[in-house]
Amino acid sequence: MPDVIPDNSVGLVSPETYQFDEPLTLRSGKVLPSYELVVETYGRLNADRSNAILICHALSGDHHAAGYHHEADRKAGWWDECIGPGKPIDTDLFYVVSLNNLGGCAGSTGPRSVNPQTGKIYGPDFPVVTVRDWVNSQVRLADRLGIRKWAAVIGGSLGGMQVLRWAISYPERLGHAIAIATAPKLSAQNIAFNEVARQSITSDPNFHEGRYLEHNTSPKKGLMLARMVGHITYLSENALRSKFGKNTDEQLPGSSNFGRDLKTGKLSFAFNIDFQVESYLHYQGERFSENFDANTYLLMTKALDYFDPSVDYDGDLSKAFAHSHCRFFLMSFSTDWRFPPERSRELVENLLSAGCQVSYLEIDADQGHDAFLLPIPRYMEAFRRYLLRVHEELSA
Amino acid sequence: MPDVIPDNSVGLVSPETYQFDEPLTLRSGKVLPSYELVVETYGRLNADRSNAILICHALSGDHHAAGYHHEADRKAGWWDECIGPGKPIDTDLFYVVSLNNLGGCAGSTGPRSVNPQTGKIYGPDFPVVTVRDWVNSQVRLADRLGIRKWAAVIGGSLGGMQVLRWAISYPERLGHAIAIATAPKLSAQNIAFNEVARQSITSDPNFHEGRYLEHNTSPKKGLMLARMVGHITYLSENALRSKFGKNTDEQLPGSSNFGRDLKTGKLSFAFNIDFQVESYLHYQGERFSENFDANTYLLMTKALDYFDPSVDYDGDLSKAFAHSHCRFFLMSFSTDWRFPPERSRELVENLLSAGCQVSYLEIDADQGHDAFLLPIPRYMEAFRRYLLRVHEELSA
Numbered sequence: 001m002p003d004v005i006p007d008n009s010v011g012l013v014s015p016e017t018y019q020f021d022e023p024l025t026l027r028s029g030k031v032l033p034s035y036e037l038v039v040e041t042y043g044r045l046n047a048d049r050s051n052a053i054l055i056c057h058a059l060s061g062d063h064h065a066a067g068y069h070h071e072a073d074r075k076a077g078w079w080d081e082c083i084g085p086g087k088p089i090d091t092d093l094f095y096v097v098s099l100n101n102l103g104g105c106a107g108s109t110g111p112r113s114v115n116p117q118t119g120k121i122y123g124p125d126f127p128v129v130t131v132r133d134w135v136n137s138q139v140r141l142a143d144r145l146g147i148r149k150w151a152a153v154i155g156g157s158l159g160g161m162q163v164l165r166w167a168i169s170y171p172e173r174l175g176h177a178i179a180i181a182t183a184p185k186l187s188a189q190n191i192a193f194n195e196v197a198r199q200s201i202t203s204d205p206n207f208h209e210g211r212y213l214e215h216n217t218s219p220k221k222g223l224m225l226a227r228m229v230g231h232i233t234y235l236s237e238n239a240l241r242s243k244f245g246k247n248t249d250e251q252l253p254g255s256s257n258f259g260r261d262l263k264t265g266k267l268s269f270a271f272n273i274d275f276q277v278e279s280y281l282h283y284q285g286e287r288f289s290e291n292f293d294a295n296t297y298l299l300m301t302k303a304l305d306y307f308d309p310s311v312d313y314d315g316d317l318s319k320a321f322a323h324s325h326c327r328f329f330l331m332s333f334s335t336d337w338r339f340p341p342e343r344s345r346e347l348v349e350n351l352l353s354a355g356c357q358v359s360y361l362e363i364d365a366d367q368g369h370d371a372f373l374l375p376i377p378r379y380m381e382a383f384r385r386y387l388l389r390v391h392e393e394l395s396a
Numbered sequence: 397m398p399d400v401i402p403d404n405s406v407g408l409v410s411p412e413t414y415q416f417d418e419p420l421t422l423r424s425g426k427v428l429p430s431y432e433l434v435v436e437t438y439g440r441l442n443a444d445r446s447n448a449i450l451i452c453h454a455l456s457g458d459h460h461a462a463g464y465h466h467e468a469d470r471k472a473g474w475w476d477e478c479i480g481p482g483k484p485i486d487t488d489l490f491y492v493v494s495l496n497n498l499g500g501c502a503g504s505t506g507p508r509s510v511n512p513q514t515g516k517i518y519g520p521d522f523p524v525v526t527v528r529d530w531v532n533s534q535v536r537l538a539d540r541l542g543i544r545k546w547a548a549v550i551g552g553s554l555g556g557m558q559v560l561r562w563a564i565s566y567p568e569r570l571g572h573a574i575a576i577a578t579a580p581k582l583s584a585q586n587i588a589f590n591e592v593a594r595q596s597i598t599s600d601p602n603f604h605e606g607r608y609l610e611h612n613t614s615p616k617k618g619l620m621l622a623r624m625v626g627h628i629t630y631l632s633e634n635a636l637r638s639k640f641g642k643n644t645d646e647q648l649p650g651s652s653n654f655g656r657d658l659k660t661g662k663l664s665f666a667f668n669i670d671f672q673v674e675s676y677l678h679y680q681g682e683r684f685s686e687n688f689d690a691n692t693y694l695l696m697t698k699a700l701d702y703f704d705p706s707v708d709y710d711g712d713l714s715k716a717f718a719h720s721h722c723r724f725f726l727m728s729f730s731t732d733w734r735f736p737p738e739r740s741r742e743l744v745e746n747l748l749s750a751g752c753q754v755s756y757l758e759i760d761a762d763q764g765h766d767a768f769l770l771p772i773p774r775y776m777e778a779f780r781r782y783l784l785r786v787h788e789e790l791s792a
Contacts (some may be wrong), residue, residue, distance in 0.1 A: 027665075028663075028665035029665075030665075126667060127665070128665040187633055187636070187637070188633070188636035188637055188639075188671075188673045189628060189633045189636050190630075190639045191671050191673055191674065192624075192628045192636065192673050193628060193676055195624070195669075195671075195673075195677060196621060196624050196625055196628070196677075198667060199620075199621055199624065200596065200621060202616075202667065203600075203617045203621070204599075207603045221599045222599075224595075225592060225595055225599065225621075227597060228588075228591070228592050228595065229592055229625065232585060232588045232592070235585075237583055237584070237585045240584035240585050240588065241490070241583070241584055242582070243584075244584045267424075267702060269423075269424035269426075269523070269524040269700065270524060271424075271594060271598065273591075274701065274702075275584075275587050275591075275701065275709055277587055277588050277591075278587065278588070278591040279585045281588055281591060281592075282591075290457060298667055302667065305670065305671065306663060306670075337733075358546040
């Protein structure tokens with residue numbers, strides 16, 4: 001935590017755990033006999049329970065979206081830029097609910113949990129979960145919280161896919177669907193990168209077919225490689241260049257090449273790190289591999305690969321939204337090559353064909369897919385104004 | 397070999413080995429005491445030795461650029477589409493020289509060779525070689541073959557970097573520099589992908605710090621992963637989609653999603669292969685890992701990372717070409733995101749600033765970086781016409 005909590009922070013927050021004892025049948029046909037969801041909430045639920053917003057997290061996210069867990073906590077939640085008093089998702093106006101999804105590794109039931117039927121840790125036996133399964137578990141959470149209809153369901157990337165699934169499967173239970181930097185299904189290239197990530201993990205000798213915890217180890221190197229691949233795809237070439245390179249126009253003698261001459265001023269002529277972009281990726285990958293669970297990473301990538309709501313509608317995406325009542329707000333970022341603007345435009349076209357109300361904003365930003373996590377002024381402003389209008393509707 | 401050799405094939409070819417006993421000082425300061433280069437030639441050298449063309453290969457290429465090695469050979473050389481009688485690099489007109497570069501694994505001195513100073517296999521002790529070192533070794537080959545001046549030096553990708561180095565370091569020794577799908581230096585993203593590939597290889601438990609041959613093994617899994625990453629970056633999203641997916645416009649019911657429903661018509665709900673793009677990448681990666689040397693892969697990626705001729709010229713690329721006499725012909729491909737057209741345009745601008753004669757063609761092609769290996773009509777035709785003019789100049 002910073003020395004003084006900023007006025008626009010939700011401050012100190014504590015996660016709560018909700019136990020669900022009714023079995024949940026998954027899309028695979030497997031059944032979770034019972035499960036727990038870890039949840040954080042920010043702001044206050046109003047008297048008619050109409051001001052609740054659900055936040056859906058992406059691949060490596062969790063329930064801790066805003067604020068600080070304790071006094072010594074240096075880092076705020078993953079979407080702290082967007083959630084707080086006066087921020088786009090304004091906690092003075094809305095009651096914000098954020099959970100860790102099933103299969104996660106931050107407290108909700110997942111591969112690190114004990115399987116009640118065997119008394120052992122699930123590990124690789126945790127069933128494959130899909131976006132639909134998550135949304136089904138989120139519906140039960142809404143029921144538990146007494147929220148009949150979300151003012152909005154909001155998410156970016158894989159979180160945006162959950163938003164779309166809400167609009168398709170539970171049209172009467174949300175007022176607005178806000179899906180950011182997302183896609184109606186992955187591209188072949190996305191799937192290919194995910195498969196490289198999975199292969200990196202499963203071919204690490206410490207993976208032990210997913211039973212690494214039983215061996216008191218972890219496939220850190222494989223997870224690090226998976227994260228490195230992912231990280232390259234989250235950032236744009238522009239973002240990498242502005243972090244590590246010089247534009248040819250601005251090149252200073254000897255300072256080109258992304259941090260070449262790292263320390264000694266010379267190339268290693270060995271297979272050491274020569275460029276800052278390499279050490280940056282190593283650092284990011286290593287830090288991630290210390291905290292994240294490898295089996296969860298596998299599950300999250302499969303959930304991404306499997307998402308394709310058109311499959312149940314003869315491949316016609318617009319039919320998937322035929323019964324959606326909510327209003328849609330989509331945003332995408334110009335340099336996002338993982339979920340590029342054209343994928344959002346594809347969504348817009350299909351939503352319009354389905355007769356849905358949709359607002360769409362394409363934001364110029366240099367930061368690639370990561371932009372959805374960053375306080376880019378035009379993004380923040382549009383996001384804030386849209387949700388102000390949502391709030392005005394509630395009060396009207 | 398096909399049952400009947402096509403008329404426009406160079407037919408059966410045999411590599412030759414040239415031994416060089418004069419030590420070669422490398423850019424790293426290390427010295428190769430002696431080395432061998434494996435070479436193939438196609439066509440006939442004319443009386444005044446003016447019709448020779450040098451082919452420079454890319455990351456995974458070698459000397460076998462055209463024709464067949466033996467009757468049972470089903471696959472022609474890697475650039476057979478471009479080299480042969482009546483083809484763009486017409487062997488009825490030109491004498492074509494193609495070599496395996498130092499550090500390679502197809503016969504020239506490299507990590508699999510015996511170090512004459514120790515009597516042991518080089519393995520990881522083979523020195524890091526740069527594009528400049530390769531060109532220096534190619535100059536000696538030219539001397540040995542009695543070729544004072546190449547009619548043209550030609551290469552794509554990493555091969556194109558060698559072409560640029562020839563034009564900078566040996567301006568009087570080539571008439572034309574033909575650089576295809578290349579760049580004046582790598583982007584931060586390119587370097588990042590290369591580092592992921594290197595980490596994949598070196599973290600394979602069978603790598604044994606590069607001494608895998610001594611352990612009678614090979615880091616196949618790591619090399620496979622490296623190739624999978626590479627392969628994704630060589631192909632465009634369009635190429636992947638047309639191989640494995642359907643355009644949304646053309647979607648047939650149930651047939652979307654890149655070969656989902658691979659065999660059984662169902663998703664696996666496990667970490668198996670679900671999509672054709674995954675099995676394709678596995679197949680490509682595995683095939684590659686059976687033939688290619690992991691230490692060579694490491695060397696090739698470092699040669700790519702280190703290439704930046706502007707470094708010796710205060711970061712001003714145009715100064716690098718100030719003494720180049722040759723004419724330049726550059727081509728790039730619209731969907732190549734590894735070496736995109738803008739990198740070629742950057743080269744064109746710098747060549748023009750340097751006062752060089754340069755022709756540049758940007759070709760619409762769906763195949764990404766791989767396009768430079770494929771018989772795309774507009775590409776083939778432009779290539780053929782340019783070299784016809786080169787030949788006419790020689791006869792004039």
